[in-house]
Amino acid sequence: MWGPNQYEWVVMQFATAYAGIILVSVNPAYQSQELEFVLRKVGCKALVFPTQFKTQKYYEILKRVCPELEQSSHGTLKSKKLPDLSVVISLDSKLPGTFSMDDLMQAGDSSHKKELHDIQKTLDSKEPINIQFTSGTTGSPKGATLSHHNIVNNANLIGIRLQIDQGTRCCLPVPLYHCLGSVGGCMVMAVHGSSLVFPSLSFNAKATLQALDHEKCTHVHGTPTMYIDMLGQPDFASYNLSNLQGGVIAGSSVPPEVMKKIIKNMNMREIVVAYGTTENSPVTFMGFPQDNIIQKTETVGCIIPHTEAKIEDPETGEVLPFNRPGELQIRGYCVMLGYWGDPNRTNEVMTDEKWYKTGDIAVLDEYGYCKIVGRCKDMIIRGGENIYPVEIEQFLHTHPKIQEVQVVGVKDERMGEEICASIRVKAGEECTEEEIKAFCKGKIAHFKIPRYIVFVKDFPLTVSGKIQKYKLRERMETHLHL
Structure with a gap:
């Protein structure tokens, strides 16, 4: 289930539990890279989403991962990158390769009732029924x-x-x-x-x-x-x-x-x-x-x-x-x-x-x-979202001008914490805050994009050369007058 809070979300939550189907909860802000990772990780067979919400065009994002969608008939998707995914359900309109929610609601008949009752007799309360993805410290989310x-x-x-x-x-x-x-x-x-x-x-x-x-x-x-x-x-x-x-x-x-x-x-x-x-x-x-x-x-x-x-x-x-x-x-x-x-x-x-x-x-x-x-670790909690600095650091390290980057949470009155990225650029390079934010847009979820970007010459280190994040956080909060 990939999308914002809708009535159908709740229907799916209970329908899947009744039928012994594992519901995978996917963050509605995920972009194609993150979506591909979680769907592959759990071998998702079906994906449900609205066409669009705010600037998130779900169908378009999915097409980036499986371009085969547009050419396939509904229920028969064969994707190279997502080999397990066969069923795609659109909540609000009939799109190429998808079932609509109406199709789904009308597909049930009395024979399915009996099938459902038979399935329910085999269900066990200790079986998995929901996979919730949480950000991972090693850069990839855990289910x-x-x-x-x-x-x-x-x-x-x-x-x-x-x-x-x-x-x-x-x-x-x-x-x-x-x-x-x-x-x-x-x-x-x-x-x-x-x-x-x-x-x-x-x-x-x-x-x-x-x-x-x-x-x-x-x-x-x-x-x-x-x-x-x-x-x-x-x-x-x-x-x-x-x-x-x-x-x-x-x-x-x-x-x-x-x-x-x-x-x-x-x-x-x-x-x-x-x-x-x-x-x-x-x-x-x-x-x-x-x-x-x-x-x-x-x-x-x-x-x-x-x-x-x-x-x-x-x-x-x-x-x-x-x-x-x-x-x-x-x-x-x-x-x-x-x-x-x-x-x-x-x-x-x-x-x-x-x-x-x-x-x-x-x-x-x-x-x-x-x-x-x-x-114990330096997880950032921004407005209730758990964000792991390592994930953002690993992503920012893919920018051609960045030599080294450290991400810390700095205090914020409204969000509790905001993300601050301290960046050392490669020798001879010039880089701006706008350039970094533009690089992040559309590639990582909006709530992971650093609010503050500070270009630095060095980082506080321990004797053994490890970065002292708590000292860096203090330094950044002073620098940003927080």
Whole structure:
């Protein structure tokens, strides 16, 4: 499934699960290179997308990877680069080589019902049902593979913690290709019988506020950036948010001031912070609606039932006592089956005892509340999107004028972090910021294109010659007056 938040996304999510088909969630901003990688990685047999969204022309991007599409009759695609792909479904119009969504809806008859019932008898809750791609530190995304058991139980426990019921009307501006949307939104709706409201195809602060007002929403799920943008609307005071009670804020760390503003100005006294990773289906820690302001602003909440957490010294592997920082590890029903077709990378993050290493530095207290204090690696979280510097560095290294490049996250009031690329150009070359941005456009997803490009002569190094990213980050923030 490749595209923005549409009704058909949800239909596909449940239809595939019913039929035992694995749904692969593809980021709607992916360009042809990224698309080809993920489709090949999992051997995708079918691809569903709208013709276009904003500047993304999905059919055109796919044609770059498989030019055979235009000449093939629907359902019989034979592509050199994507040998497994045979079915292409367009959501909104009939294009050469594709089925339309209408074709698909009308193709079912009573014989298929029986076939479906027979298939359902063979399904097992521990089987894979969803592959969620997360950016990879080695430059290629990893497909976190989740089972029915992972997703349904996580959704059930999220709903219980949020005290959701059939009277709940939840607004969902977060993307469905992320776990927060598909599990915390759609699956919670299915398990607890609440209503879901989609304000727009992709996040739009004004549309979200309008939906909260017109649809009398009681809850909303979003990232800190989304809430900051809603609060920052010039006509914010004109919306009636009196029905709002609570919801979830997740995806990156929440500045305490933002949390206080949300509670006061958006009437969300029961808002909770949620923490997790795609690999954990996703939620492992979550606040209670009645938590006090310190718990809401200084922690990521309390551990979810049926989940174990421990803090380990990343150097020695010893389990640390309460209130001592170390690497957070998780074990339980929520841990993914593994990265699809990647046993080596799965083993890097999973121990023999089935503990999942989050890569986050955290502190646990004796009540089960958790505080995230940093990250083992230098992942950038920009507006809730996880971005790995190595991926961007490897791409920028393909520019003919670049000698060396280092990418770091620098602080940003709205997005939490922004991407900054420090570049050393080759001797005798001249290069501009515009040139680098133009080089990125259309080749990597828009959210991975660096906001800041700084040309440097050298990088801060350790004695052994390794780049000190934390020093580089400080240097860049000073240089950019952040």
